[in-house]
Amino acid sequence: MPSQTISLCMIVKDEEQMLPACLESVQGAVDEIIVVDTGSTDNTVQLAERYGASVVHFKWCHDFAAARNAGLEAATGDWILFLDADERIDEQGVQELPIWAQQDGVEGYFLQIHNYTGNGSGGVTINPVLRMFRHRPEYRFQGRIHEQIAESIVSQCAEAHFHMTDVIIHHYGYSETIVSAKNKVNRNMELLQQIIEEDPANPFHDYNLGVEYLRMGEVQQALGYFQKSWNGLEPARVSYAHLVLKYEVRCLQALGQWKEAMEKITEGRSLYPGYTDLLHAQAFTQNTLGRAEEAEKILREALHMGPSAEMYHTEEGIGTFQTWFMLGQYAEQREALEEAVDAYVEAVRYKPSLLPPLYRICRILQVTGQEERLPKLIEARFRIESQEAMGKLIRILNDSRCYSAVLSILKQWDQPSIPRETIRVSKIMALWRCGDWENAALLLRKNDDFPDQEKDWLMWSLDIAPSIGQKRAIKDHAILLIEQGEDEELKPLTEGTWTSFAELLEAADHAGKREMFVGVTGAWRNTLEKNREVMPEAVLMGTQKYVSSMTSAADGHLSVIQAQAPYDVNTRPVQHIRLGLPWPNGFR
Incomplete structure (x- = not known):
């Protein structure tokens, strides 16, 4: 059997900022690139051609499916992979996609979309989406917005088999900055209102309209559309049904309708027993209603269950670090502080880059007079394996005002190695900020590693400038600042x-x-x-x-x-x- 090829198909407009990273990410994964441009006025077309793409110029007609299908007409590969400019294929996926393309008996593959919200500090939602399918002339996208391919495939091949992969697509298009810059919400609302007029009985459109209202903070209106969508679909036959239910619960919680939220969660758990997100929603609702013990019991059930089954839209950390963090918060509420510390430690062990539980561990031990425990606890329960990790730890301890822990760690720990100048500077700053100015001054006199401006600050406040003239100059500089x-x-x-x-x-x-x-x-x-x-x-x-x-x-x-x-x-x-x-x- 000849090797199966993959065509990447995209639609773009004015994407010169995002497109290069996307096209760079697919190198080695696809055999050709088809870019449908809908009227760019920047360097998007030139950039696409620089990466070897065939560019199709398409007059925008307010129909995403029509633009997608123009790309399918130009593609020559055996498989279609479709991406947006604000998406990237994960490095592991570059190796795996060509392998998946060689499999028999599969019409399409679901890939895991990791959606990054906020501006780099927000959470990550994970959504399995059909993104790669066999290139057949009868398979065409449908839908003016939130265009879909699955319905077309199933209508042409009722026995079509789809496979769930763990290939990751990183999606940055819903960060606050990008959504605002591209006016995505208004664009989506206009197209959704238009498509609902054309196809008013489709619950998928109501669901998408609810999502846009929720994004705008119009919770009551969002709830109405989610409820309308739910009433019009068959939960067992619709892949997005669990999301409609989840967002309806979220709206009910935001509106303080806790009884209705619990009823909906109960219904959802019977329909989707592997959906850990619903346990989180249930625990939050129970805790809000004053049933803290029941909430913690549910969270421990979520830990036992683990992350949601891969067919569900979920949030990173539910069933692992998010669950441990919430357990820590609830333990703090009832002042079980040792339990809280243990829960926060487990959260960090699951995701070492997670900052909130680290800050809470420092804060609890500091407030309870146990700051001296921090170095031993960190050494025993965390793995600090690099200079970068140690630097991050020192910054967190300094931010938390745990200066004695900083001094203890810098004195006792040899691994991983830290540059001597970093140790000296960190010691001086810790001594100065915690009020031990005598020892700070002693070390500062011997130290030449400080940036001049920071050293000026310290010399002025510690009153150790070597001459009256320098003291006056430093003080004048400080006052100016x-x-x-x-x-x-x-x-x-x-x-x-x-x-x-x-x-x-x-x-x-x-x-x-x-x-x-x-x-x-x-x-x-x-x-x-x-x-x-x-x-x-x-x-x-x-x-x-x-x-x-x-x-x-x-x-x-x-x-x-x-x-x-x-x-x-x-x-x-x-x-x-x-x-x-x-x-x-x-x-x-």
Whole structure:
């Protein structure tokens, strides 16, 4: 049997920013590239041709299926793979797709779409979608928007067999920046309203309209369309039915209709017993209704079940790290702090890049007077195998104000190796920020590794400049930076400016330098006031840093109150308040 070839088919318009990475990702996976351009005015066409693509110029007619089908007409491969410019094939998929193309008895393959939301910090949803199918003239896309190929294949070949693969497509098109820049929501709404007029009885269109309303925050309207879609479909025969139910539950929760949400979850669990996402929704609902014990029981059931079966749209970490993190939060609610720490540790073990549970571990041990446990706990339960990982850990500990843990780790740990200058700088900063200015000054005198500006700050605050003239120069520079004077080099206000404020404020507070603390606070407020109209975005950033710094100062004062009495029932209210304070990176 001759080798089976793959044609990549795409439709694009003004995609010069995203297209190169997409086409780069498929090198070695496909045999030809067909790009249908619907009227680009940038360098999209030239870029496509540079990657060897055949470009089909197509007059846009507000119909995505028509544009897709124009690409099918031009393709010559045995298989069709279709992507958008904001998608990338995973490296492993490049190796696997040609192998899948050689299989007999399969009409199409589902690939796992990883949708990245937010702007890099959001979660990941995982959706299995039919993206590769045999190239036959009778198979054509249908639908003006959210075009589909599966219905066409099944209508032509009732016995068609589809296979689920673990090939990953990374999709970045629903990050907030891209959605806003391309006005996707308005475009989708217009096309959906048009297609509903043309095909009013199709529940798939109602579902998609509900998704757009939900994306816009119009929850009540979204709920109506999800309910209409559900009432018009057959759950056992429709691949997207579980998503309609899941989004209906999400809407009911957002509207506070908890009884209705529980009823829908119960219905869903009977229809989709392998859908772990519904257990999460059930646990959240039970906890909101005050049934914390039942919520934790359901989450442990979710851990036992593991991630949702591969045919379901799911969210990364449900059944693993998201579930452990939620268990940690619920344990904190009932003040079972050791259980919470254990749950957060498990969350990090599943996903080491996950920051919220790391911050909560640091915070709990810090507030309960057990910060000295952190180095041993980290060494025993986490794997720190690179300089980069160690650097990240040190930053998190510093952000969490766990300076004694930083000093202990830098002193005791030899592996992985850290450059000596990094160790020295980290030690000085930890000593300075926690108020041990005498030892900070001692180390600073011996250290030449500091960036000049940071060293100026430290020398000024520690009062160790080698001469009166240098002291005055450094102080003048610091005051200019604090007050954002007329020196053009100090403008515009940046995150570094606010970080300098925050570090100096915290260091002065820990060192008991009340005059400096008050002076920096006043200068900070003056800077915010003077710039609120000319640099509103910078002032917003500065305000957020200011609130964080004031929170840190308040927490320091509360820690003194807590330490004045033995740990008993009298200190628990203070501990509870401290654990509820907003903390670094917005995590609490």
